[in-house]
Amino acid sequence: MKLNRRTFIGTSLATGAALATPALAQAKPKVVVIGGGTGGATCARYIAKDSEGAIDVTLVEANPVYTTCYFSNLYLGDFRTFDSLQHGYETLAQTGVTVVTDMATGVDRDAKTVTLASGDTLSYDKLVLSPGIDFVEGSVNGWVEAEHDQIMPHAYKAGPQTTLLKEQLEAMPEGGTFVMIAPPNPYRCPPGPYERVSMVAHLMTKINPTAKIMVLDPKPKFSKQGLFQDGWNRHYAGMIEWVGPDFGTENITVMPETMEVDLDGEMIQADVVNVIPGQMAGKIAGIAGVTEGNWAPVMPDDMKSKIDENIHVLGDASAQGDMPKSGFSANSQAKVAAMAIRGELTGSRVFPAKYSNTCWSLLGVDDGVKVGASYESNGEKIASVGSFISQVGEDAALRKATYEESLGWYAGITSDIFG
Amino acid sequence: MMPMARKTICAAVCAAVFAAAPFATPATAAEIGDPEIGAKVFKKECSKCHQVGEEARHRIGPILNGIFGRGAGAHDDFKYSKGMQRMSADGLTWTLETLDAYITNPRALVSGTRMSFKGLKDDEERFGVLAYLRGYSDDPQNIPEAEPTALSSAVHVPPEVLEIIGDAEFGEYLSSECTTCHQADGSDEGIPSIVSWPEEDFVVAMHAYKQELRPHPVMQMMAGRLNDEEIAALAAYYATLD
Numbered sequence: 001m002k003l004n005r006r007t008f009i010g011t012s013l014a015t016g017a018a019l020a021t022p023a024l025a026q027a028k029p030k031v032v033v034i035g036g037g038t039g040g041a042t043c044a045r046y047i048a049k050d051s052e053g054a055i056d057v058t059l060v061e062a063n064p065v066y067t068t069c070y071f072s073n074l075y076l077g078d079f080r081t082f083d084s085l086q087h088g089y090e091t092l093a094q095t096g097v098t099v100v101t102d103m104a105t106g107v108d109r110d111a112k113t114v115t116l117a118s119g120d121t122l123s124y125d126k127l128v129l130s131p132g133i134d135f136v137e138g139s140v141n142g143w144v145e146a147e148h149d150q151i152m153p154h155a156y157k158a159g160p161q162t163t164l165l166k167e168q169l170e171a172m173p174e175g176g177t178f179v180m181i182a183p184p185n186p187y188r189c190p191p192g193p194y195e196r197v198s199m200v201a202h203l204m205t206k207i208n209p210t211a212k213i214m215v216l217d218p219k220p221k222f223s224k225q226g227l228f229q230d231g232w233n234r235h236y237a238g239m240i241e242w243v244g245p246d247f248g249t250e251n252i253t254v255m256p257e258t259m260e261v262d263l264d265g266e267m268i269q270a271d272v273v274n275v276i277p278g279q280m281a282g283k284i285a286g287i288a289g290v291t292e293g294n295w296a297p298v299m300p301d302d303m304k305s306k307i308d309e310n311i312h313v314l315g316d317a318s319a320q321g322d323m324p325k326s327g328f329s330a331n332s333q334a335k336v337a338a339m340a341i342r343g344e345l346t347g348s349r350v351f352p353a354k355y356s357n358t359c360w361s362l363l364g365v366d367d368g369v370k371v372g373a374s375y376e377s378n379g380e381k382i383a384s385v386g387s388f389i390s391q392v393g394e395d396a397a398l399r400k401a402t403y404e405e406s407l408g409w410y411a412g413i414t415s416d417i418f419g
Numbered sequence: 420m421m422p423m424a425r426k427t428i429c430a431a432v433c434a435a436v437f438a439a440a441p442f443a444t445p446a447t448a449a450e451i452g453d454p455e456i457g458a459k460v461f462k463k464e465c466s467k468c469h470q471v472g473e474e475a476r477h478r479i480g481p482i483l484n485g486i487f488g489r490g491a492g493a494h495d496d497f498k499y500s501k502g503m504q505r506m507s508a509d510g511l512t513w514t515l516e517t518l519d520a521y522i523t524n525p526r527a528l529v530s531g532t533r534m535s536f537k538g539l540k541d542d543e544e545r546f547g548v549l550a551y552l553r554g555y556s557d558d559p560q561n562i563p564e565a566e567p568t569a570l571s572s573a574v575h576v577p578p579e580v581l582e583i584i585g586d587a588e589f590g591e592y593l594s595s596e597c598t599t600c601h602q603a604d605g606s607d608e609g610i611p612s613i614v615s616w617p618e619e620d621f622v623v624a625m626h627a628y629k630q631e632l633r634p635h636p637v638m639q640m641m642a643g644r645l646n647d648e649e650i651a652a653l654a655a656y657y658a659t660l661d
Contacts (some may be wrong), residue, residue, distance in 0.1 A: 002636055046595065185561040193623060223562050322559040328599065335595040351592050352447075354644065358637055371564045374640050376448035376571060383448045383569035384559040386643065388636040405600075405637075408609025412600045 027055040032114050032124040034104045034284055036061025039070075040130030040331035041092060041417045044314060046338035048096040054346050057096065058122055060114065061089070062103040066418075067158040069189065070327045071410055075360060076155075076166055077199030078206070085157060085158060090419030107288035109308055126341050129290065129305075130314040130330065131282025132157070133188050134279040136294065138198030139278030140181055141253040149316070151256040152273040155196075156188065168272045175210040176271035179261050181252060182217040183276040186295075186318050188325045190223035191371065193276055195361040198228065202364055213240045214270075216249045223324075224361060224371055229313040230392045231363030281317035296320035300377035301353050303333050304342035312337045321381025322373075329357045331413055353377055360406035368403030448569035451515065452546025452555055460544045461551055464536070473557050480534065486513050487566035488557035491529070502531025514566055518549060571644055580626065580647045581619060585655025593653050596641065603660065614660045621654035 018177040031046040035096040036059050042085045044059040051057075066087045089099045099123075106115035107127065119419040135154065136146055143152060155165040172178065178200055182193045204211040213236075221371055222228075232240045243249055248264025254275060255261070261268040279296035282287075290296045290305045296313040298320050305311040312335055315330030323329045344349035358372035373387035390402065461471070468480035475482045481497040490500040499507070506529050511517060521528045522545055524538040539545040557565035594603075597613065605614035613621070615659030627641035628635065629650075645653070 020612045058545070064503065086560060100610070112457065185558070190561055190563055219561075221557070221562065223564065231431065324560055324563045331599055332596070349588070350591075351589065354593075354596060356596060370637070371558060372637055372640060373563055373567075373643055376569065376644075377449040378450055382569045383613045384565070385448050385569050386567055387564050387573035387639060388640060389564035404609035406609070408607075409600050411606065411608045412602050412610060415602055415604075415606075416595075 033128040034132035038327040042334035058098040069158040072158040079201040098383040136278040148256040235364035303337040322384040366400040452550035454550040457547030457551030500533040583651040585651035587655040590652035590656025618654040
């Protein structure tokens with residue numbers, strides 16, 4: 001039998017197709033991680049490091065350099081430089097992670113592909129979403145992110161927003177008024193807004209001691225409230241006024257054009273306004289179709305999406321139960337997810353999930369406090385099983401040690417994440 | 420050759436026993452109770468005097484919203500018995516343990532309380548009520564210091580702990596929690612290095628935290644939920660680093 005050219009091509013194509021399945025099965029499994037923040041970078045690094053090259057890990061992050069939200073308040077208070085908050089991905093790349101500086105714009109869960117803003121497509125066996133937060137449109141009357149974030153910054157995603165707020169604070173007229181619109185629950189970093197107030201107050205005692213600070217809070221209660229209010233009285237007596245829902249904080253409108261805030265009919269003339277809006281999972285989680293309401297529900301044992309078994313959602317974007325939305329939590333969750341993903345893709349040992357969180361806050365010079373808890377799966381959610389908190393009236397040496405501990409934690413977690 | 424052979428056998432047996440352990444005893448936190456059972460019991464036994472929920476008001480007894488983590492007798496707008504006021508001054512705080520004791524037998528915990536209730540002796544009913552009430556207190560997601568919502572699975576295994584041969588591979592996994600604060604390269608900035616400690620010192624220190632003899636709350640929390648094998652595994656792993 002004579003093989004003509006056409007037959008030959010047809011045969012080889014058919015053979016190629018027949019070989020495709022076993023060839024794919026032997027190929028390295030692919031993990032794509034969207035979001036190079038604390039959850040995503042930790043997860044990518046741990047999978048790459050622990051699988052020792054057996055898994056192909058790609059991290060997609062829009063920014064070439066990451067700025068941590070934690071400790072960004074300390075920059076506002078002049079305790080840290082902005083540079084000290086920034087971390088590159090070079091070491092992560094050396095660990096074997098392919099770092100792609102691009103924005104993920106789409107997820108096709110049937111085809112198991114991710115589309116990037118550049119038009120490229122990445123295929124995955126397991127997808128990790130760690131997109132952090134976005135803001136709920138319309139959650140603060142009168143404030144639209146795209147139009148007003150340069151006038152009334154949120155500074156709740158660290159980066160240019162953080163430096164903008166610092167510039168505004170430094171330029172505030174003598175005796176001026178700083179107003180913070182605090183966010184409703186749940187939001188990233190429960191003590192964060194109140195640490196920020198402490199740090200702004202510290203800055204003002206140095207550069208603008210007659211300045212006034214007003215916190216308009218839709219919540220009746222906030223984390224470490226007793227500790228913060230005690231610290232504010234001790235360090236910044238008379239400077240800070242916290243206003244809760246008893247005084248109409250559920251009915252607030254901001255006016256960026258005139259820098260006024262309407263508090264239930266009472267007009268407040270402000271010089272700097274920090275609007276921290278209501279929050280939701282980073283938009284890509286919604287685009288991927290793994291959210292219910294504002295957040296992405298996950299299984300408590302491995303952070304796997306309750307909607308798609310090939311997707312894990314980490315950190316602030318996830319609805320997992322009792323853990324606060326914090327960098328510490330995201331780092332803790334990322335390690336559990338990394339272990340589970342390696343187990344599924346390479347058969348490595350999988351141990352029971354353990355989670356923990358600690359949040360340190362700085363009240364003033366050498367005056368650090370902390371709150372923390374441990375968590376376990378109860379089958380339905382990640383449940384709090386024990387907690388601790390600093391006490392009002394602790395001596396100065398303990399508070400100083402707590403602050404130094406927080407510096408050690410920052411050095412530790414950033415080296416754990418970025419290598 | 421003898422000592423080495425013996426050690427090898429022991430290590431092999433220990434590893435085999437331990438390999439199965441994580442799957443045999445998954446770390447699943449226990450529910451406080453069934454809140455649905457609790458809702459029914461609350462309606463029948465408690466609701467004549469107490470209200471809970473958005474529309475709740477003080478009745479014969481005070482509102483029970485937010486009771487977990489709150490001090491006894493803390494509502495300014497409710498007139499408590501002298502007994503409850505005394506407990507308030509003594510610093511009684513409502514936790515799972517103290518509320519459980521109070522609901523089991525009110526007068527046993529607070530002499531002279533006006534809560535004229537015989538007590539709920541049935542465990543399922545009582546834990547159900549506690550679970551139901553927990554749902555009306557602070558959410559730890561928003562207030563991380565809030566009272567726990569479940570009971571830890573942490574097991575306390577008795578002595579001979581220094582005999583346990585640690586599983587360094589497991590220790591490496593567990594160490595991912597430690598590296599959040601204690602740097603793997605032994606750097607020491609505000610948080611001490613835990614690299615290349617003698618294994619025994621490591622084990623003893625961790626048990627001292629677990630028993631709350633050493634005072635640091637983060638370490639008490641971390642050590643408190645590690646079992647003896649896990650502590651030994653961590654000690655074995657950290658001893659290998661330099």
